[in-house]
Structures are given as C-alpha cells and as structure tokens.
Amino acid sequence: MAAEASCPQEALPAFSAEDFRCLPLSPAQVTIQPAAATVLINIPTITMATAAQQNLTTDLLGYAVEVQATATSYSWDYGDGSAPLVTTSPGRPYPDHDVHHSYGDAGTFAITLTTTWAGQYRLAGTTTWQDIDGTATTVTTAPPITAVERRSTLVAGACSSPTC
Numbered sequence: 797m798a799a800e801a802s803c804p805q806e807a808l809p810a811f812s813a814e815d816f817r818c819l820p821l822s823p824a825q826v827t828i829q830p831a832a833a834t835v836l837i838n839i840p841t842i843t844m845a846t847a848a849q850q851n852l853t854t855d856l857l858g859y860a861v862e863v864q865a866t867a868t869s870y871s872w873d874y875g876d877g878s879a880p881l882v883t884t885s886p887g888r889p890y891p892d893h894d895v896h897h898s899y900g901d902a903g904t905f906a907i908t909l910t911t912t913w914a915g916q917y918r919l920a921g922t923t924t925w926q927d928i929d930g931t932a933t934t935v936t937t938a939p940p941i942t943a944v945e946r947r948s949t950l951v952a953g954a955c956s957s958p959t960c
Contacts, residue, residue, distance in 0.1 A: 813930020823934035840896035844887035860920035875905035899943035
C-alpha cells in the first residue's frame with residue numbers, strides 16, 4: 797500500500813488569533829488638524845490615522861509563514877470623557893474630513909487611537925491566503941493637546957491695545 801502524499805500547505809496548522817496578537821504589528825500613526833498643540837473648543841478637531849497594510853514573516857511550528865495585517869476599524873478616545881468614536885474610515889484631511897471631535901470644555905487632552913487589525917496567512921512562497929480567525933489591536937496615544945476658548949469682539953476701529 798502506497799503512502800499518501802500531501803502538500804505542505806495541507807499540513808500547515810491554523811494560525812490562531814493568539815498567534816496573530818503576538819506579532820509585532822506597528823501601531824497606526826495619528827495626525828491632527830489643525831497641526832498645533834492648541835485647538836479651539838466647539839470647533840471640530842480633525843483626526844486621521846495612517847495604518848498601512850503590514851506584511852510579516854514568522855515561524856509556525858517549523859513552517860515559514862507570511863502574514864498580512866489590514867486595519868479594519870478605528871476607535872478614537874478623545875480624552876474628555878465622551879464615548880469613543882468607532883469608524884471603519886481612517887479619516888481624511890480638511891475639507892473632506894469625516895473623523896472629528898469638538899471639545900466642549902477647555903482643558904488638556906490626550907487622543908488615544910485603538911486600531912483593530914484582521915489578518916490572513918499562507919505558507920511562505922505559496923499563493924493561497926487563509927483568514928485568521930480573530931483580530932489584533934494596537935494602541936497609539938498622540939501628544940496632548942490643549943483646548944481653549946477664545947472670544948471675539950467687534951470694535952469700531954483698529955485695535956492695537958492688548959485689551960482688545
């Protein structure tokens with residue numbers, strides 16, 4: 797009786813969610829508009845994430861495995877006690893922005909982004925990708941920003957004094 801032959805990818809064990817979470821995924825980068833350490837209350841602060849697809853190679857029980865990680869959702873915690881904003885969009889810059897937050901009170905806040913990643917894996921050198929059952933997350937905290945209130949005053953002429 798002849799032994800049955802198998803292809804290496806048939807012998808490849810499943811890449812678990814725990815395996816995926818142990819990979820060194822790079823956190824998304826956070827960009828804020830306006831690009832300043834101070835923003836105005838009641839005016840939208842635009843946030844964007846840069847989360848490129850990540851390609852990694854690792855070992856799974858003696859097999860060289862290629863893994864692709866793709867960002868699938870973004871959870872923005874604006875640091876002011878409001879509920880996190882969860883979106884599938886990484887955000888876009890002004891004027892087409894779609895991810896933003898307006899601070900209602902003055903204060904200093906740190907914006908924290910939690911990015912959720914989905915993954916696929918394959919035996920190195922093959923063409924068939926398999927989905928990883930589960931997700932991984934990365935966390936990025938932007939440098940603190942200060943939300944301030946500014947008031948405008950209409951004056952009859954040029955205002956050159958510090959009290960204007």
